[in-house]
Amino acid sequence: MSDKVFGSPLRKKIIFSVLTIIFASFIFQLLKMQIIEQKSYEKRSINNSIKRKVINSPRGIFFDRNFSVLISNKPSYTVEITPAIYDTSKQKIIENILHEEPNYITKLLHKKRIYSKHLPRVIKRNVPLNEVVWFEEHEEEIPGVKISVEMQRDYSFGINGSHLFGYLREINAKQLRARKDIYNMGDFIGIKGIERIYEESLRGKNGYQYILVDSRRKTIGRYLEGENDKKPIKGNDLLLTIDYATQKVAEKKFAKHRGSLIAIEPSTGEILAFVSAPQFNLEDFASVTSRKAIVALSNDENKPLFNRASKSIYPPGSTYKMIAALAALEEGIITKDYSVNCKWGYQYGNRFFRCTHKHNWTNLISSIEESCNTYYYQLILEIGLDRWAKYGRMFGFGKKTNFDLENESPGIVPDTEYYNRVYGKNKWSKGTLLSLGIGQGELSVTTLQMAQYISLLANFGKTKTPHIVKAYLEGNQNKAITLTFDDVTVDIKKKNFDIIREGMYKVVNGKEGTADNIKLANIAIAGKTGTSQNPHGKDHALFIGFAPFDNPKIAIVVLVENVGFGSTYAAPIARDVIKTYLEQFDENNFTAFNN
């Protein structure tokens, strides 16, 4: 070839051309990066160095009706791991320090693998200070592991209220997907009770801080002097209708019983105490490892997770007799002097319906005072099934009360249509009616409905929907916003209420009263005992009542499961709770009664 010479012009040209192509491609690449794609690079550059730090809003806390704290928040230490920079070689030591079994971290990280690996995952909450110190001392050797301070529920105020307050759980992936704009991974969300129902109000709004970080994620300073930052908005504190002392006594009385209790202010429907027993410890739900606790609780045969106060249904027994009495009076079937001769019971067809005693001639008032069954066997036959059922429904039975914590059963008030549906037309005898007269049989109620019922009896047919939350205190302004609840009224003449209430007064204060064991010298209690038959063993003991008789400030329902007589087991609990509530006014200022 002619070109095989030193430094030939062709070779110079080749070098020149190659170089020119390279120069051109560099300029072209610069054009592409810095002019055409500049926006996307700029965005990445800003994302790189400006981090949005979420500042969690403190969750609203719970006050009782007198602003005593029921549940608050406390700071706690949380260990977090960011998988992208986490060094697994130190995992065994970390698990040892945290007192967790081997592979605890692996399992947790696996569970949360669907999130971006640059996001920190909560590994353990509520880490004690001596363990935290280790993490801080070894910070340099454990990349990707950090300690953060979080606010956690503080349950140390002496009230348990497990079914009332409910609990919080770390938000799961599914919930998070639906509410991405509001929650972040690791946030808590209310699962049960007030925490769930009032979640939106309690939660507040997370704030943001924009900070400048360097390549090692070290904070350099605030971005634009915090111009774009957003302060967190504190969650609303809730002012509950609960009375601290009353709730505390009620819980204590149920420490060894199964059952439920609701104390309520008759004129307002405000619930003063709310217990479903057995309770569970809310503290168990505060940590990430709550799964075990939940499984244990759901397998417990006493069903502690079940809210007995609003969800469990049972026949109300004799406490329901006032419905029949009022129906008969209001419909003009009887007067208060109508009497029945009780000879241990009542023969209906070929079946004998028993009474507890031989009451002999009994009028309406003493039928309540002494709880004569014979009287009501006859009375319900006079009233008829559907008229009786109508009065039950007037008092809110057979349907939900619209209680603000929801999660309630409607119960059953049987009528002709119900029996036709269940047994078929004409396939049921009138005899079934007789059991209903004494509050047994298919009739099923909840403690919550009973609370509404006793309120209506105490307050002459006027109350409000039973509720737990009185008001909320606007997060950043501390302005109280009172919630309003619907009126519940029963259109029955006052003179008829007076007759019934006299009977109820005598239950506690009369010579023959079934609950004369709870009579108090300073407080006039009226009430009614009941014994609810059930297929699960001994009868449930029931008591409903209110006090003071002339100006009722508290009404109460007590159900103790499988123990026997209402007067023996339920009534004394009611008395102690009533006493606790009313004596507070004595000590402080009696004028509180009248405002």
Add this chain to the structure above:
Amino acid sequence: MKATNKINDRFDFAVFVPAILLLIIGLVAIYSSTVNHPTASGDFKKQVVTSIIALIIFGVAYSLPNRMYKSFVIPGFIISLFFLIVVLFFGKTVYGAKSWLSIGPIGFQPSEFGKIGLIFFLSYLLTSKRRNPNNVKDFSIILAYSMLPVLLVILEPDVGTAIVYIFIITIMLFWSGIDLFFVFVAVAPIAVLFSSFFGFAAFILLMIIVVALLFYFKKNIFVNMSIIIFNMATVYLFDFGFKFLKPHQQKRIETFINPMSDPLGAGYNIIQTQVAIGSGGIWGKGFLQGNQTQLRFIPKQWTDFIYCVIGEEFGFIGSTIVIILFMILLYRLLKIASQVNDRFGSLVVLGIFAFIATHFVINIGMNLGIAPVIGIPLPFLSYGGSSLFVNMFLLGVVLNYYKNRREHV
């Protein structure tokens, strides 16, 4: 008028001025990337001192009688080989390579000075005794000598520098009149392999070019088919050879092909560098205003990644100015290489051209994300003494030959 002509005749400002401007731009970028740095804030002052010394070295190299260079060829080559061997035993490991040698308070990289030894020695080999690179025996001797420093550098192991050596050798051989077909056979597989990293389409395009060039060379069908098959096979041979690389080298190649495969590890530098340059826009974010630079997203940015400081803070304008200055400088060096009458001198200048061009292309290509990450400095701009001393010395040599370009030795 005559006086100016006379100065222009003895001193080429088209080489000197771009180099000095690049040096100054480099100092500005070093200042910006180190002024707020906790450990490197003193590096700017050091580099100013280095630059002054480098200018003196340049002056000396320019003023020496140019015959002296030829007499230093063999001892120079032996000394550079000596230090390349010494560093293997007594060197300090920096970024995985045993490349740093300290003598008392002075530290330097023998592989940088080795480039001087190589350029001069290869020029000597190719021009003395009328060796013919197209003669198989002569070619083998030349190749054997010139591969010695390459092997020593690979042992460090500093693959980046070895690649630079190979480029210098190839371009110098090319200049010395080696058969173009031979160059084609040697270069084509590398180009095909490189193109395959950019996807199937690029690979096909390169293969079309290879076939087109085969038509140009008009060889017989057997040779043509062998070359086509060999070129296609390189891609598979590469996959095979890939397994023998060290993990960090494998990672570098992987992340070059797809930086996002490991965004916080090996791909981190590439991504952050590109973000820095891309986010600079037309005018840049301004001196000391680049958040990528100021918040230190690119480790050791003032050395191999100095170009992205300019890209971020001075934008498209600043980045283009740097490229244009290199363009002027390199075109000029090429021109001088063909102007110098003395063959030895011409080859030395061409070797210096090859050296600066290789550094420039690999470094800028890496910064722009179109070449793999090979840790070599950008001439005149990157922080570092050894590299700047060598660059300015070689520039002095170039201007020395320019001054004496009409001489025959």
